[in-house]
Amino acid sequence: FKDIPDALANTIAIAEKCNVEFEFNKARLPNFDAPEGFTQKDYLHRLCTKSLEKKYPQADAKIKERLLHELNVINRLGFTSYFLIVRDFIKFARENNIPVGPGRGSAAGSIVSYLLDITTIDPLKYGLLFERFLNPDRVSMPDIDIDFCYERRPEVIDYVVKKYGAENVAQIITFGTLQAKAAIRDVARALNMPYQEADRIAKLIPQEPDIDIEKALRLEPTLASMASADPKIKQLLDIAKVLEGLSRHVSVHAAGVVISSQPLIELIPLYKVPDGDIVTGYDMSSIDKVGLMKMDFLGLRTLTMISECEGIIKRTQGISVNIDEVATEDEATYSLLSEGDSAGVFQLESAGMRSLLKRLKPDKFEDLIAILALYRPGPLGSGMVDDFIRRKNREIAISYEHELLKPILAETYGIILYQEQAMQIASSLGGFTMTEADILRRAMGKKLPEMMNEQKEKFIKGALANNVKERKADKIFDLIQKFAGYGFNKSHSTAYAMISFRTAYLKAHYFQEFVTALLSSEMHNSDKLKDYLQYAQKKGITIL
Structure with a gap:
């Protein structure tokens, strides 16, 4: 618009006349209509206690205390409606046979999530922590991410739109x-610089993150x-530096959905x-604010x-397999994985x-959890992976700096692998509450x-x-600090290890059916399809 300066001037005039005030730090959760006779708080409590009887028939005082603690935090922070909403659309998905993942991220550390069937990972069985998911001393919106069947995900979004109104979603x-x-x-x-010259300059930018x-x-x-x-090239780079990082185009986030209490x-x-x-004009970070x-x-x-x-x-076989109910103790599955035959197995095929x-x-489920946490640049580059393998295979002795560390680190052979372990050490040895331990994790x-010195002094005391x-x-403390940079979220690793196990189980026990489903699921990806076809033929499967 350089030929119409008045138009440009008018944009400034319009901007100066805009008078909008935003109210920050106020949650705008949509209201969930609890059944008649129930408040949201009562209904959430009722759902959890009924599920507790089913999932923990011999629930002791410690389990009940964990549940009440989580419910109190959720209610105090004003997130009761949030959990009921998530539970509702996941319930819709399950009732309509839309596959839902066992969990994702830190939400798998919540017993409330487990009892509501938001996740299907028992947090107590795997030592997962609620405070890693929701810290009562750091008020921020919960973050529950859900995996759905790729093909039927739109049905769940459509359900949410119809339930809460298109103007609110x-x-x-x-x-x-x-x-x-x-x-x-x-x-x-x-x-008006020639393309060849511009391309030559652009290609000099190193390929680095x-x-x-x-x-x-x-x-x-x-x-x-x-x-x-060359002054022209200097001018080009000077202008490009000003524009670098500015928005160039818009698209729709692959997964993010907003549900509001009002239009x-x-x-x-x-x-x-x-x-x-219609999509939000704000991106993810601004939506939070x-x-x-x-x-x-x-x-x-x-x-x-x-x-x-x-x-x-x-x-083909007349057998009803409910993969969600398959026990994770299965020799054939771990034998398959130990041979490195993991083509098509979730997260394990590179x-x-x-x-x-x-x-x-791997010979047990905990090893799969560890593998997903180990296979990252930090652990791979630090020597941690080699140390872990030698300890697991009893090539070197497993030792602990203190006897209180043994119950925390036994499953990872004395190595601090998960963020949750660092939190547990801070609690068990340093006397931190789990809330304080999560703050320590964030500080690390x-x-x-300065912050670390304060935390260290508190830990030693x-x-x-x-x-x-x-x-x-x-x-x-120095040991915690050293490994904290490599520590992974155990809740997420556990949930995704479950999907890894289930795909490996199907491959180990129903190989032909597994390969057929795998090929069908990758019809959109010619490169992967080609690789899987070659793999199938190598394994003796005839492709018609």
Whole structure:
């Protein structure tokens, strides 16, 4: 609009006349209509206690205390409606035979989530922590992400839209930003620079994560010398640096959905995408700031494949397999994985993962949980993986810095692998509450020296009260701090290890049906389809 300066001036005039005030730090959860005669609080309590009788028929005082603690925190923070809403649409999915994942993220650490069938992972059995999911001293919206069958995920979103009103529900916008190379090419086009020259300059930007033009000028001498020698190239890069990181285009978030207590148009800007759908004008982080409830409705093709496999087994063999009820103690499954035969197995089929499986030789479910936590750049680069394998295979002795660490670290052979273990150590040795232990976990992630010194002093003081010598307490805290950078969320690892186990179980016991379902689920991906076809033929399966 450089030829119409008045139009540009008017945008400023309009902006100056806008008078909008946003109310922050206020949750705008939609209201869940509890059955007649119940408040939301009473209804949530009733659902959980009834489920407790079924899932924990011999529930002791400790289990009941855990449930009451979680319910009190949820009610006090004002999230009762949130849990009832999530439970409601997951119940809809299950009643309509839409496959739902066993859990995702830290929500699997909540016994309330488990009792409401939001997750199907027993948090007590696997030592998962509620405070890793919801810390009562750090008020923030709960984050329950749910995996649904990829093909039927839209049905769940449609249900939510109908129940809470189209004006109150929307998917979330995402903004694609100008990265270094794109910024250079776009600015070059505006400056009428020949494409070949612009492309040559753009290709000098190193292929590194989080690279920007300023960093590229320091790393790439050719680029720096070109900018020094040619004023036009310097101008190009200077303008591109200003535009770098700005929004370039919009799209719809793959999973994010907002559910509001009132019409969204009264709370936030809305945006119409090219296909006509209305989405939020705010992205994920901004949605949080204005107190709106967002959830991730994720589509997972593996769930689609598992459901298809169950159907094929029923049609061809007349056997009804409910994979959700299969026990995780299965020798054939672990034998298959120990051989590295993990093609098509959720999260375990990469070449690096196959190598790790053959070395580690998992023989129980806890090993699968550990494998998903181990196979990440931090542990792989630190030597932790090799140490873990040697300890598991009894090549070196397992030792503990203090006897109180043994019940916490026994399942990982004396190694701190999970964030939850660091929290448990802080509680058991340092006398931290679990809420305080979660704050310690966050502090370690931020690596702020002043904050860490305060936490260390507090830990040592608590350890001394537990009859732990100061030198030993100091050493244990340093150990926690060292491994905290590599620690993984055990709740998420446990939930996803369950999907890994289930796909491996189907492969071990119903190989032909598994491969058939696998091929069907990857028809959209020609590269994967080709690999799986070759694998099937190698295993002696005839493809008609």
